[in-house]
Amino acid sequence: MDEMQLLRDFAGPAGLPASGDLARKRAELIAATTARRPARRLGLVWGAAGLAAAVAAVVALSPGGTTVPPGPAPRPATDPVSILYTAAAKARALPDVTPRPEQFVYTKTRLADGRENETWASVDGTHDGLVFLYGHEASLAGCRDGKRVQKESHGRTVTNRCVPHPAAPAGLPTDADTMLAYLHRSTYGEGDTLHDLGNEIIELAEGYLRPAVRAALFEAVAKVPGLVARTDAKDATGRTVLGISWTGMNEPGIGNQNEFLFDPVTFAYLGAGTGVVVNQGIVDAVRQRP
Structure with missing residues (x-):
């Protein structure tokens, strides 16, 4: 035959x-x-x-x-572009949840010493959230009517001007090219450098993103020049993971201390070297967990 x-x-x-x-x-x-x-x-x-x-x-x-x-x-499985496209495909297949403005993004991260930080951040940036950071509890004041009233010790309050900073931004791009253009409009203020771009990417990646947006982010990163992948990278707890970085991602002179880290089996995003994201989801109230 x-x-x-x-x-x-x-x-x-x-x-x-x-x-x-x-x-x-x-x-x-x-x-x-x-x-x-x-x-x-x-x-x-x-x-x-x-x-x-x-x-x-x-x-x-x-x-x-x-x-x-x-x-x-x-491309081999260790190629950074293949890793990012696989992570994008996995992300795109996740259930899509549209957060309501009054809800909160819950995030738990685990540190190298085993301690865990937890954050409840306002979806629309106007509601008061909460953070457990290094064993201490603190409020996260929302921004309402252009003012943020932050509670401090001994019953004091401090009022500052503000603009809401949503924990789950709406209207983010869902395709790679538009996402890359969005990232290049850096909020770090010093021009269009790869270091600024790296900060922008990490800040966005560690927040709550809907599946199509997260997939677009990973595909946008795949277009960044100078990508390097490591199959022997370590997360904050010492576990071997997939790490991706690029020239200019880190501060000059301090080496590659930040890496885009992925689970080697599920390709879930784990963080950027300072802590492992172990749980994230949408909840209705502060102190509630998914």
Whole structure:
């Protein structure tokens, strides 16, 4: 039996996908095949279009049967672009929850010494939140009518001008190019440097993002020049994880102390080196946990 002829009969004429799509498609396939499922149901069922696309990605056949040279080789699993696209595909598959303005973003992080910090931050930035930081409790005053009234010790209060800082910003980009343009409008004020961009990315990544927004963020990072991936990176608790950084991400002279860290199995974002994000979600009230 001529297997190549069977493939041609089944898939029809097929051309190679654009080279820029290969990493994204490969990441989506990895995300689909590594999703949790019962042990006896690990088979992947493909339709005709899916099989044809897979065949085209490996070897493209012209109508006359002439083998067309393959495109660029698939990126290895340790390639930073593949890691980021896989993380994006995983993020995009998560359940989508639209927070209400009066709710709070709960985040728990674990430090290297085992201590845990917890934060309840206002979704729209106008409600009073709470933080447990290094064993101490403090209020997070919301910004209302342009004023923030912060409670301090001994019953004192301090009032400052403010603008609301939402913990779950609305209207963020959901595609990579628009997200990258958004990130380049740095809020750190010193121009369009990669260090500023790194700060902007980390601040956004550690907040609550809806799945499509988080996926766009990871795909935007994949476009940053000078990416470096490490499969032996360590999170704050010493666990081996995937780390991604780039030239200019860290302060000059102090080395790579910040890395974009991912779980090596689930590709969930874990933080940027100072603490591991162990839980995050939307809750209705301060002190409530997901």
